Amino acid sequence: MMSLPKLFLHVQDPTLASDLLALKGVLQYELNISHHEENWLLQLTASQCDVALIEVHSDQDESLSALIHHPILSQTEFFFFSQGEPDERLDKLIQKGAGFHYRAPFNVNLVASSLNEVFSELSHSSPQVTTQTSYLDQFGLLVGSSSAMHTLYRTIRKVAATNTNAFIIGESGTGKELIANTLHVFSPRADAPFVAINCGALSPELIDSELFGHVKGAFTGAHKDHQGVFEQAEGGTLFLDEVTEMPYEHQVKLLRVLESAEYKPVGAQHVKKANVRIVAATNRILGNAIRDEIFREDLYFRLAQFPIQSPPLRDREGDACGLAQHFLAYRNAQDGLHKQLSDQSLEKIRQYAWPGNVRELKHAIERAYILADHTIHPEHIITNEIKAQEPSKAAGIPHGMRLDDIEKIAILKTLKSNDGNRTDTANQLGISIKTLYNKLDKYDNSPLV
Numbered sequence: 310m311m312s313l314p315k316l317f318l319h320v321q322d323p324t325l326a327s328d329l330l331a332l333k334g335v336l337q338y339e340l341n342i343s344h345h346e347e348n349w350l351l352q353l354t355a356s357q358c359d360v361a362l363i364e365v366h367s368d369q370d371e372s373l374s375a376l377i378h379h380p381i382l383s384q385t386e387f388f389f390f391s392q393g394e395p396d397e398r399l400d401k402l403i404q405k406g407a408g409f410h411y412r413a414p415f416n417v418n419l420v421a422s423s424l425n426e427v428f429s430e431l432s433h434s435s436p437q438v439t440t441q442t443s444y445l446d447q448f449g450l451l452v453g454s455s456s457a458m459h460t461l462y463r464t465i466r467k468v469a470a471t472n473t474n475a476f477i478i479g480e481s482g483t484g485k486e487l488i489a490n491t492l493h494v495f496s497p498r499a500d501a502p503f504v505a506i507n508c509g510a511l512s513p514e515l516i517d518s519e520l521f522g523h524v525k526g527a528f529t530g531a532h533k534d535h536q537g538v539f540e541q542a543e544g545g546t547l548f549l550d551e552v553t554e555m556p557y558e559h560q561v562k563l564l565r566v567l568e569s570a571e572y573k574p575v576g577a578q579h580v581k582k583a584n585v586r587i588v589a590a591t592n593r594i595l596g597n598a599i600r601d602e603i604f605r606e607d608l609y610f611r612l613a614q615f616p617i618q619s620p621p622l623r624d625r626e627g628d629a630c631g632l633a634q635h636f637l638a639y640r641n642a643q644d645g646l647h648k649q650l651s652d653q654s655l656e657k658i659r660q661y662a663w664p665g666n667v668r669e670l671k672h673a674i675e676r677a678y679i680l681a682d683h684t685i686h687p688e689h690i691i692t693n694e695i696k697a698q699e700p701s702k703a704a705g706i707p708h709g710m711r712l713d714d715i716e717k718i719a720i721l722k723t724l725k726s727n728d729g730n731r732t733d734t735a736n737q738l739g740i741s742i743k744t745l746y747n748k749l750d751k752y753d754n755s756p757l758v
């Protein structure tokens with residue numbers, strides 16, 4: 310059985326001491342009461358308590374000064390009680406996150422509720438879960454121990470050794486860019502560059518120049534030669550993310566380069582030879598995209614010499630919890646902290662379907678890490694599902710607001726919640742990516758709402 314959380318009490322004022330000792334919130338802990346005549350910090354360190362209730366006398370409390378730089382500061386939750394005389398040391402301690410400071414006259418009910426909260430955090434914590442390690446297998450830039458991921462690792466290893474183009478297909482947030490990068494890292498091209506571009510984010514006017522480059526003077530504003538991504542990736546790998554979002558009429562140009570291995574920078578006299586491996590990706594269902602004439606079938610066959618499926622997180626048994634621990638361990642290591650996931654949180658992570666895949670999980674852990682003090686409880690894990698269930702869709706829209714403005718707010722908010730991903734934003738809003746671009750262009754030239 311787990312031992313009870315421990316509470317250290319160093320309070321000289323008899324009324325305050327008896328008020329505190331009468332609290333149920335105090336009695337649920339294993340109690341350690343200080344010997345008044347001695348240095349309390351020493352006693353606290355020796356007793357290894359989780360919570361400390363300290364009455365502060367500003368005059369000659371050396372323990373208080375010593376605590377400012379003492380490691381126990383980050384391991385213990387402090388409740389200080391003072392008569393309210395200004396005390397710089399106390400201010401500093403509270404600023405460093407030591408805990409609570411109550412000034413006389415004391416409201417012991419408030420103390421009791423904070424003590425209860427801390428108690429439930431401490432008793433939820435599961436000792437067998439490590440907070441500093443990840444237990445998932447790693448392959449290149451990917452982590453995951455599920456059989457779906459191991460199948461993927463084997464595919465990547467095989468494809469990496471060849472020089473064929475690859476097409477990664479999978480839902481948003483499943484790690485397609487990481488797969489492409491891992492393919493590159495394991496390929497004979499690993500010493501040359503890996504260049505990634507998002508085809509959905511290219512403005513139609515600049516596509517040719519972004520892909521193939523331009524020479525000085527090719528058009529107004531072309532002040533000097535510009536290298537396109539084919540040239541930047543020379544000898545290496547070019548990752549065309551969201552390739553299906555490239556305007557249909559530009560797709561044929563890509564097809565030509567793939568067929569001839571030659572391209573011409575805008576305004577140039579001569580063609581250049583391309584030596585790149587193309588890895589493309591999409592989160593669309595390809596059959597539909599081809600049927601709806603969003604994506605050229607001939608381009609698909611050129612790119613998809615090797616199709617690679619990026620499995621959704623719900624098909625990677627056990628990986629959701631593993632990835633949560635993984636992201637948390639890295640976050641803890643960054644800050645030198647020991648935050649942990651409670652068993653209930655792990656259960657919530659295991660049961661949720663993660664429609665936004667690893668990206669959604671990563672963001673959820675990042676938010677939970679910020680929200681939780683020590684232990685991440687289920688309520689700290691905010692998923693998109695909860696966001697979708699927000700009460701009224703009309704909430705927050707004042708009467709009489711211009712339709713244009715409502716639309717603008719909806720677009721900018723959705724864009725933000727998708728981390729700027731225009732494809733997902735357009736899908737969620739039910740408009741085409743082209744319409745989204747047109748609207749965003751318009752906003753660039755108008756003041757922000």
Ligand SMILES: Nc1ncnc2c1ncn2[C@@H]1O[C@H](COP(=O)(O)OP(=O)(O)OP(=O)(O)O)[C@@H](O)[C@H]1O
Nearest residue numbers: 451452453480481482483484485486487592667668
């Ligand atoms: N297997 C994994 N291991 C570790 N991190 C991962 C893994 N898969 C995805 N991630 C992380 O999840 C986030 C999303 O990954 P990535 O951008 O590669 O997804 P994507 O499939 O390309 O998404 P989109 O289709 O929206 O462009 C990134 O922060 C990435 O680091």
